[in-house]
Amino acid sequence: MSGEPPVKFYQTGTFTVGNRLLDASKRTVQASIDRRNALTSGHRACQGCGEALGARYVLDAAMRATGGRLVAVNATGCLEVFSTPYPESAWQVPWLHSLFGNAAAVASGVAAAMRARGSDVRVLAQGGDGGTMDIGFGCLSGMFERNDDVLYVCYDNEAYMNTGVQRSSATPAAARTSTTPALGDAPGNAFGTGKNLPLLAMAHGIPYVATGSVADLHDLEAKVFRAMALHGARYLHVHVPCPLGWGCDPARTIQIARLAVESGLFPLFEAEGGEVVHATPIRRRAKVEEYLRLQTRFAHLFDGSARGGADLARIQAIADRNVARFGLAAAERGEGER
Amino acid sequence: MNKPFAVTLDSASSRANHTGAWRVRRPVYVERLSPCDHACPAGERPQDWLARAEEGDYRAAWEALVRRNPIPAVMGRACYHPCETACNRAKLDAAVSIHAVERFLGDLAIRERWRLPDPGRPTGRRVLVIGGGPSGLSAAYHLALAGHAVTLREAAPALGGMMRYGIPRYRLPREVLDAEIARIVDLGLRVETGARVVDAAGAKVEGGFDACFAAIGAHLANRVEIPAADATRILEATALLHGLEDGGAPPRVGRRVAVYGGGNTAIDVARTVKRLGAEEAWIVYRRTREQMPAHDFEVKEAIAEGIQMRWLSTVQRVEPGHIVVERMEIDGSGKPRPTGQLETLDADTLVLAIGQNVDLSVIESAPGVRVVDRVVEVDGRMMTGYAGLFAGGDMVPCDRTIAVAVGHGAKAARHVDAWLRAATCEAEPEPALAAFESLNPWYYGEADPAVQPTLDALRRRTTFEEVQGGLDEEHALLEARRCLSCGHCFECDNCYGMCPDNAIVKLGPGRGFRIDLDYCKGCGICATECPCGAIAIVDEEA
Numbered sequence: 001m002s003g004e005p006p007v008k009f010y011q012t013g014t015f016t017v018g019n020r021l022l023d024a025s026k027r028t029v030q031a032s033i034d035r036r037n038a039l040t041s042g043h044r045a046c047q048g049c050g051e052a053l054g055a056r057y058v059l060d061a062a063m064r065a066t067g068g069r070l071v072a073v074n075a076t077g078c079l080e081v082f083s084t085p086y087p088e089s090a091w092q093v094p095w096l097h098s099l100f101g102n103a104a105a106v107a108s109g110v111a112a113a114m115r116a117r118g119s120d121v122r123v124l125a126q127g128g129d130g131g132t133m134d135i136g137f138g139c140l141s142g143m144f145e146r147n148d149d150v151l152y153v154c155y156d157n158e159a160y161m162n163t164g165v166q167r168s169s170a171t172p173a174a175a176r177t178s179t180t181p182a183l184g185d186a187p188g189n190a191f192g193t194g195k196n197l198p199l200l201a202m203a204h205g206i207p208y209v210a211t212g213s214v215a216d217l218h219d220l221e222a223k224v225f226r227a228m229a230l231h232g233a234r235y236l237h238v239h240v241p242c243p244l245g246w247g248c249d250p251a252r253t254i255q256i257a258r259l260a261v262e263s264g265l266f267p268l269f270e271a272e273g274g275e276v277v278h279a280t281p282i283r284r285r286a287k288v289e290e291y292l293r294l295q296t297r298f299a300h301l302f303d304g305s306a307r308g309g310a311d312l313a314r315i316q317a318i319a320d321r322n323v324a325r326f327g328l329a330a331a332e333r334g335e336g337e338r
Numbered sequence: 339m340n341k342p343f344a345v346t347l348d349s350a351s352s353r354a355n356h357t358g359a360w361r362v363r364r365p366v367y368v369e370r371l372s373p374c375d376h377a378c379p380a381g382e383r384p385q386d387w388l389a390r391a392e393e394g395d396y397r398a399a400w401e402a403l404v405r406r407n408p409i410p411a412v413m414g415r416a417c418y419h420p421c422e423t424a425c426n427r428a429k430l431d432a433a434v435s436i437h438a439v440e441r442f443l444g445d446l447a448i449r450e451r452w453r454l455p456d457p458g459r460p461t462g463r464r465v466l467v468i469g470g471g472p473s474g475l476s477a478a479y480h481l482a483l484a485g486h487a488v489t490l491r492e493a494a495p496a497l498g499g500m501m502r503y504g505i506p507r508y509r510l511p512r513e514v515l516d517a518e519i520a521r522i523v524d525l526g527l528r529v530e531t532g533a534r535v536v537d538a539a540g541a542k543v544e545g546g547f548d549a550c551f552a553a554i555g556a557h558l559a560n561r562v563e564i565p566a567a568d569a570t571r572i573l574e575a576t577a578l579l580h581g582l583e584d585g586g587a588p589p590r591v592g593r594r595v596a597v598y599g600g601g602n603t604a605i606d607v608a609r610t611v612k613r614l615g616a617e618e619a620w621i622v623y624r625r626t627r628e629q630m631p632a633h634d635f636e637v638k639e640a641i642a643e644g645i646q647m648r649w650l651s652t653v654q655r656v657e658p659g660h661i662v663v664e665r666m667e668i669d670g671s672g673k674p675r676p677t678g679q680l681e682t683l684d685a686d687t688l689v690l691a692i693g694q695n696v697d698l699s700v701i702e703s704a705p706g707v708r709v710v711d712r713v714v715e716v717d718g719r720m721m722t723g724y725a726g727l728f729a730g731g732d733m734v735p736c737d738r739t740i741a742v743a744v745g746h747g748a749k750a751a752r753h754v755d756a757w758l759r760a761a762t763c764e765a766e767p768e769p770a771l772a773a774f775e776s777l778n779p780w781y782y783g784e785a786d787p788a789v790q791p792t793l794d795a796l797r798r799r800t801t802f803e804e805v806q807g808g809l810d811e812e813h814a815l816l817e818a819r820r821c822l823s824c825g826h827c828f829e830c831d832n833c834y835g836m837c838p839d840n841a842i843v844k845l846g847p848g849r850g851f852r853i854d855l856d857y858c859k860g861c862g863i864c865a866t867e868c869p870c871g872a873i874a875i876v877d878e879e880a
Contacts, residue, residue, distance in 0.1 A: 011392065011782065011783070011819045011820070011821065011822075011823070011828065011830075012781045012782055012783060012830055012869060013782075013783030015780065015781040015782070015783060016781050016830035016831060016832050016869060017830065017831040017832050017834065017835030017836065018829070018830060018831030018832075018834075018835065019828070019829070019830050019831070020393075020828065020829040020830075020847055020848075021392060021393065021819070027831070028831075028835060030831070030834070030835035030836075031831040031834070031835055033844045033846065037840050039840075040351070040352060040353060040840055041352065041353055041357070041839050041840045041841060041854070041856075041857035042351065042352030042353045042354065042355040042356070042357055042857060043352050043355075043357070043839070044352075044355065044357065045838060045839075047360070047859045047860060047861035048838060048859075048861035048862070048863055049838045049861075050838075052838040052839070053836065053838040056838075056840070083352070086347065087345075087347035087348060087349050087350050088349075088350045088351060088352045088354060088355060089349060089350075089351065089352060090351070090352035217835060217836075243861075249862075250861040250862060250863070251861060251862030251863055251865065251866045251875075252866060253838075253861070253863055254836055254863055254866065254867050255866060255867075258780070284780075
């Protein structure tokens with residue numbers, strides 16, 4: 001047979017988690033039999049929880065990147081509550097929780113302590129969109145501005161899920177939450193100005209900012225590795241569907257996260273020093289409707305009313321703007337391998 | 339124990355919390371039947387051998403292949419591959435070119451002289467197989483593997499049946515056919531060529547055989563009365579194709595030949611006479627192109643070789659130097675009817691290719707054998723009404739293709755074996771079909787099919803060299819890797835990687851996965867994200 005294998009294509013390319021035919025270096029951390037399982041079984045997250053998945057993806061990759069020398073600091077929120085009901089813990093990583101809004105400040109302190117001790121242990125802070133974008137935003141901005149050596153990871157499920165699905169500044173327009181009911185002339189969350197935290201992080205000029213999705217594991221892990229290869233303040237914003245709060249089938253968590261990316265509503269990109277350096281092109285463009293229809297929090301958009309149709313068009317326009325702004329339409333085909 | 343301030347309990351792992359108790363449904367790993375496996379009349383399992391070829395283990399792939407079909411190099415060329423018609427990949431981009439990979443494996447095996455499995459331990463039973471075509475060879479092979487002593491009787495001077503006397507060599511080179519036949523014969527068959535059997539039941543009794551499988555091909559040409567001034571100008575397609583193979587001088591055809599018929603034989607003959615030196619060749623068919631029984635790709639190949647098509651035409655009479663053709667039209671019920679418009683076609687020879695049948699005299703006389711519509715009735719075991727006399731291939735009601743014939747041979751061999759042991763052989767229950775809807779096609783990368791090389795046009799018109807070339811290793815491997823593995827886990831790790839509860843245990847290469855029901859909450863992500871439909875969700879019992 002021919003010596004050097006010339007065939008680059010494999011059955012599934014690098015779209016799946018692993019693949020027995022792929023070179024081990026092209027498989028994800030999650031495919032390995034000895035992955036860390038930083039967030040292990042028995043945690044109390046809901047069925048199909050995107051955040052539990054996202055946290056394991058990020059921490060397993062960060063543990064691999066640092067050779068296991070990592071401390072995690074957690075904000076209050078779903079992730080903290082479902083993982084650590086006293087006296088049990090689902091964490092298989094040194095883990096610290098203080099308050100809802102101070103994770104970034106605590107992480108800065110841990111990083112300072114490590115530096116003072118001459119330790120090479122790295123620091124990762126994590127929280128939900130509420131703890132990051134609303135309550136902890138002041139601490140986070142400070143951490144950015146001081147360029148503390150911390151990777152801050154936000155798992156964005158677009159509302160305060162743990163306390164009963166109240167809206168946050170990450171809740172998308174038109175979404176129904178318990179505080180933005182689908183009632184009256186303008187049902188669901190208002191079409192506000194939005195609050196794009198990755199762009200806010202970039203405005204601090206920090207070394208690294210990226211967005212990721214549980215639907216694109218290869219992309220997400222590559223970003224964690226890139227982040228851990230750098231020092232200073234870094235920010236990773238991960239989109240994690242919430243079956244309970246979004247009103248969707250737990251079996252479709254990945255599918256819905258993928259549709260958010262493929263529709264352009266959740267663009268995947270990386271920025272260094274305040275400039276976008278890479279955007280992950282959309283593989284098969286989807287209409288926002290395909291994404292929204294699978295979630296009961298958007299059911300009122302499909303009630304046949306003129307207002308529903310108009311709202312749908314506005315959301316499509318948001319997606320189209322993202323596609324144009326980040327250059328996501330670069331390749332609709334042939335982007336087999338990253 | 340000395341605990342810090344306000345701490346009263348020992349720390350513990352969440353693994354003490356068996357969240358599997360929340361579950362109302364559970365995932366289970368399943369094997370579903372791939373559409374190719376389901377569609378193959380020869381009983382091949384293409385998904386299985388493609389999976390081995392994907393790994394580059396061509397020997398294992400070939401061995402899996404020949405467990406069911408001993409002539410893959412022939413089949414990869416001559417089969418019309420219903421597997422590819424069924425292939426789920428056709429809904430993504432284009433079907434996996436299964437036949438091309440099969441041919442690659444078959445050719446590689448010939449080149450490397452790989453051997454078929456050894457015959458089984460001798461049973462002392464003797465079986466007569468009548469007909470050395472695909473069905474008879476397949477039966478003889480499987481019977482030999484079961485340990486029976488096989489005698490193969492063939493009326494023609496060489497084995498191969500329709501593969502030799504029906505399929506032109508530009509589609510099936512004879513060295514390929516000969517190599518695959520020799521490999522079967524080498525298992526220890528007693529082969530008698532030039533030995534026409536006139537009475538199957540009698541031959542079985544006289545020879546002291548314990549069972550007999552008859553598989554005679556449809557060599558008998560259908561006739562149609564055409565008024566002709568000079569009868570020598572009318573030839574039969576089967577006789578013409580046969581005449582090319584009997585070692586004598588090639589049959590003499592005219593310079594301008596019309597072929598009457600619309601099946602694959604008509605196409606084969608038209609392309610053959612072109613190669614024999616005919617300047618012009620027409621195919622005259624009374625219906626439209628869409629209604630032609632010939633396969634579309636063969637019609638295209640024929641047109642590319644300069645064959646002219648006369649659709650909606652019948653031959654009215656043959657006159658010296660030309661034939662008279664009547665135009666037809668399609669009536670309201672889709673049937674052709676004459677229009678009375680006559681045209682002449684400047685043809686000096688007419689070849690009839692209007693269907694073939696089996697000479698059933700060999701079997702008709704056996705007591706209990708029933709013939710209906712010029713084919714023999716057989717039961718679910720392929721046995722005729724005469725005990726111990728089995729029949730298959732073109733003789734029994736079926737599509738007359740090589741794959742069907744090979745499948746009949748294998749099936750009959752199974753039942754002959756069971757009958758000889760006074761046992762019954764139940765068909766293995768087939769799992770549910772892996773329909774396209776059971777797949778998650780997102781995960782498959784885009785990949786256009788590999789294209790087989792084609793002989794240049796001039797050589798296609800003048801020589802009997804093989805028209806379609808084979809794939810090289812690189813492309814065969816790529817093609818095998820286009821397989822979606824429908825219904826069969828290929829260890830992509832999606833379930834293992836995407837479980838939010840780490841409830842899937844990876845067992846290592848080739849060993850698959852196990853679901854840890856202590857922690858599985860039954861969310862169903864694994865089943866949704868399984869590319870190949872190898873996980874089902876079932877309700878827990880209340």
